[in-house]
Amino acid sequence: MDGRLCIDLGCGLGGWTFGFLDAGFKVVGYDIEDFSARYPGKFVQADLFSLDVFPDADVVVGSSPCTDFTKTGLPPSWPSVRRFPPDVERGVRLFNRFREIAMRVSPRLWVLENVRKAQDFVGPAKTHYGSRYLWGEFPDFMVPYSGDEYGKWRQPPSEERTATRSMIPYSLARGLAESIRFHLEAVSQPQEEPRR
Numbered sequence: 001m002d003g004r005l006c007i008d009l010g011c012g013l014g015g016w017t018f019g020f021l022d023a024g025f026k027v028v029g030y031d032i033e034d035f036s037a038r039y040p041g042k043f044v045q046a047d048l049f050s051l052d053v054f055p056d057a058d059v060v061v062g063s064s065p066c067t068d069f070t071k072t073g074l075p076p077s078w079p080s081v082r083r084f085p086p087d088v089e090r091g092v093r094l095f096n097r098f099r100e101i102a103m104r105v106s107p108r109l110w111v112l113e114n115v116r117k118a119q120d121f122v123g124p125a126k127t128h129y130g131s132r133y134l135w136g137e138f139p140d141f142m143v144p145y146s147g148d149e150y151g152k153w154r155q156p157p158s159e160e161r162t163a164t165r166s167m168i169p170y171s172l173a174r175g176l177a178e179s180i181r182f183h184l185e186a187v188s189q190p191q192e193e194p195r196r
């Protein structure tokens with residue numbers, strides 16, 4: 001696995017990254033906010049609308065913010081919707097920018113995560129695991145049940161609550177990473193000489 005590189009767009013605290021590191025990838029994460037103190041891979045703080053040069057990666061993963069999509073499904077009278085109404089255009093702009101960067105990887109292997117509601121604005125997801133909807137080009141994979149998704153509802157208030165709640169569950173990240181590793185190893189095997 002030496003040298004396989006994964007890029008994590010909008011990496012936050014590294015939900016995707018933990019799974020890819022444990023599957024043997026190197027990971028570089030990009031985020032507009034500074035997560036350098038706790039991010040588990042190599043961290044680059046950057047606005048992805050301004051940055052346009054990325055290392056040659058084997059796979060790109062990412063999660064653009066979902067709040068603008070989620071809020072379109074909530075009653076307008078909800079306090080959080082009244083105070084900060086959804087800006088769907090902003091949500092779509094971010095999703096499309098993440099997708100545009102992700103699709104540059106060659107051969108194409110990329111995965112973007114968002115919420116079910118995003119499909120109304122950016123097109124259908126390829127699959128979903130619970131509330132995590134996935135767009136992209138990636139092999140099928142299994143997610144062993146671990147229950148790690150559910151702890152997010154019980155998190156006490158804290159400065160990092162938003163970031164920890166949006167973390168990709170480890171079982172999902174690891175399941176995808178292992179399947180991509182297997183896929184990359186299979187496609188890089190030398191072809192057998194045809195028998196004469």
Ligand SMILES: C[S@@+](CC[C@H](N)C(=O)[O-])C[C@H]1O[C@@H](n2cnc3c(N)ncnc32)[C@H](O)[C@@H]1O
Pocket residue numbers: 009010011012013014015016030031032033046047048049062063064065066094163166167168
């Ligand atoms: C849903 S969270 C990602 C959660 C992460 N995948 C995880 O598993 O921990 C979306 C992230 O996108 C980042 N973000 C938003 N706008 C951005 C931009 N213009 N450039 C880079 N990152 C951005 C946010 O700071 C946030 O950390």
